[in-house]
Amino acid sequence: MRPIGVGYAIAPIRPGIPPCACFGSRGPAVGRNPLIGCDRRWKVGCDRALNPLDQTQPLANRDRLAPILPQPCPGFLPVSLSALPTLSEPLVIGWLYPKLMSTYGDRGNVTCLQRRCEWRGIPVRVQPLDRDTDPSQFTQVDLIVGGGAQDRQQEIVMRDLQGAKAAALKGAIEAGVPGVFTCGAPQLLGHYYEPGLGQRIQGLGVLDLVTVHPGPDAPRCIGNLVLEVTAERLARELRLMLGDVPYLIGFENHGGRTKLGSVEPLARVVRGLGNNGEDQTEGAFHGNAIATYSHGPLLPKNPFLADWMIQTAIARRTGESCTLNRLDDSLADRARSVMLQRLSVG
Known part of the structure; x- marks a missing residue:
């Protein structure tokens, strides 16, 4: 996974810690899936996880997930990506x-x-x-x-x-x-x-x-x-x-x-x-x-x-x-x- 947006990087998925409850009792939040939130169906490297930009996903899923995209969550940390040299x-x-x-x-x-x-x-x-x-x-x-x-x-x-x-x-x-x-x-x-x-x-x-x-x-x-x-x-x-x-x-x-x-x-x-x-x-x-x-x-x-x-x-x-x-x-x-x-x- 790569950093998304400006100044955010992905933090680890941790065993024993519940997901960010995109659909749970805590309400909408962006989680560790860089596109839609921390859902247990998300696996690192899996491009077929729920994704509101994926036109093959059911329309209902895309519609209800799209509004939460801009929000940061505790799973993301502000970073300065310019601190790292470019690797070819x-x-x-x-x-x-x-x-x-x-x-x-x-x-x-x-x-x-x-x-x-x-x-x-x-x-x-x-x-x-x-x-x-x-x-x-x-x-x-x-x-x-x-x-x-x-x-x-x-x-x-x-x-x-x-x-x-x-x-x-x-x-x-x-x-x-x-x-x-x-x-x-x-x-x-x-x-x-x-x-x-x-x-x-x-x-x-x-x-x-x-x-x-x-x-x-x-x-x-x-x-x-x-x-x-x-x-x-x-x-x-x-x-x-x-x-x-x-x-x-x-x-x-x-x-x-x-x-x-x-x-x-x-x-x-x-x-x-x-x-x-x-x-x-x-x-x-x-x-x-x-x-x-x-x-x-x-x-x-x-x-x-x-x-x-x-x-x-x-x-x-x-x-x-x-x-x-x-x-x-x-x-x-x-x-x-x-x-x-x-x-x-x-």
């Missing part, structure tokens, strides 16, 4: 091996990036990067997302992620392409992953870290996470965005224990276990690549981090710094506050 081509989100590395719902990170672009009118598309992908596609992405996988799937991925593909992915990360790599993905970016059973899986060596699973009898690292971002540049930029300490919330579920070498930790563990349950580090940060054990998924729970990735990608593409238009994240902010209070943080 869509931003490309490269999704690493979506069929093999999508454990624990980390595909939500892809959806979050895509929707937060669309709600601002930023052209975007998702490019799967898998076994059938030509290596050249790995060099044409603006954002990268990698999710978790079981040991067997990680072996399959690493057998494919060789040669030109490996070089292209390493080159993209070293060139500063923003990325979020969760659970199994950071293990593959490290030097190696040693499963509890089976042979060591060699990684790409992009990140100076190693991961070892202590064995099937060892307890898994499971539970809610609260992290304070400590990676120096990222923490500084997030502080400027938030005006506050950048805390991340998430959920960890992993058996491997990760030890960092020279790579900078992403965060300090406030609640949870993090990389290994011993040194209070969580994840890693290199270039603009975020490596983490935090599911949730991470970006929907921390939308400001998604925005940092998007504006970093735009700045890298255009050579111009930018500030993204604000979206209505009030529900996400409330959810974060509840979790932080529940975990006695802040």
Whole structure:
């Protein structure tokens, strides 16, 4: 979806929040469908939703909906669209091996990036990067997302992620392409992953870290996470965005224990276990690549981090710094506050 009218952008549809009741007890209001209002029949990308300008819709629907078009509603926020540089081509989100590395719902990170672009009118598309992908596609992405996988799937991925593909992915990360790599993905970016059973899986060596699973009898690292971002540049930029300490919330579920070498930790563990349950580090940060054990998924729970990735990608593409238009994240902010209070943080 693109922004409509002058100075309005589309805010998220949120589970648990009723629609704007175009026909409900609250009376007419324009909702999150950019043409007629927040109706549960509206789906992002669906051009056949109720639309008073659509001549194939019943006349009665068009007549009663047309009068409400000019009205803004709480689902829309004033923005200045001129703040963003013009993109000649869509931003490309490269999704690493979506069929093999999508454990624990980390595909939500892809959806979050895509929707937060669309709600601002930023052209975007998702490019799967898998076994059938030509290596050249790995060099044409603006954002990268990698999710978790079981040991067997990680072996399959690493057998494919060789040669030109490996070089292209390493080159993209070293060139500063923003990325979020969760659970199994950071293990593959490290030097190696040693499963509890089976042979060591060699990684790409992009990140100076190693991961070892202590064995099937060892307890898994499971539970809610609260992290304070400590990676120096990222923490500084997030502080400027938030005006506050950048805390991340998430959920960890992993058996491997990760030890960092020279790579900078992403965060300090406030609640949870993090990389290994011993040194209070969580994840890693290199270039603009975020490596983490935090599911949730991470970006929907921390939308400001998604925005940092998007504006970093735009700045890298255009050579111009930018500030993204604000979206209505009030529900996400409330959810974060509840979790932080529940975990006695802040």
